[in-house]
Amino acid sequence: MEFAFYLAAGVAVAATFRVITSSNPVHALLYLIISLLAVAMTFFSLGAPFAGALEIIVYAGAIMVLFVFVVMMLNLGHAAVEQERKWLTPGIWAGPAILSALLLGQLLYVLFQSPSGAALGLETVDAKAVGISLFGPYLLVVELASMLLLGALVSAYHLGRHDAKEPTA
Secondary structure (H helix, E strand, O other): HHHHHHHHHHHHHHHHHHHHHHHHHHHHHHHHHHHHHHHHHHHHHHHOHHHHHHHHHHHHHHHHHHHHHHHHHHHHHHHHHHHHHHHHHHHHHHHHHHHHHHHHHHHHHHHHHOOOOHHHHOOOOHHHHHHHEEEEEEOHHHHHHHHHHHHHHHHHHHHHHHHHHHHOO
16 A cells, blocks of 8 residues: 555645646646546545545545636637637646556556455544534534635626726716
């Protein structure tokens, strides 16, 4: 399992470095998703499958939805589509494809080495236990996070409106 942890950590560091150094936001987002998946794999290799699943669902899924909303709000038009086609050559996909293949190989290695979680000392956590934990002692934190997300959604809608961008006479 140490091999799986170090491999996932290396992929996470390499992908995060590419997020920081990439000049194109779409390419940076691809590497960010690879980085988040690699962090989830570190959770899986450490014996925390629930944290790994939450990492994939919440962070990687939420980042993708956020990116779709931003692209929809910006409405860049035909010129941006043509420029993106020029940038998206097959060589651009080599880095994310290699890192994703490493993560897939690691996932298969971990799954076939120990098909049941008994060898790792894992126990199943059901949804009821998570709900009791989230809405018990952490109720205030969950509600504050929901209010923050609602405020961000209303702000993004307000900033993205077309009538707000047009000057008034």
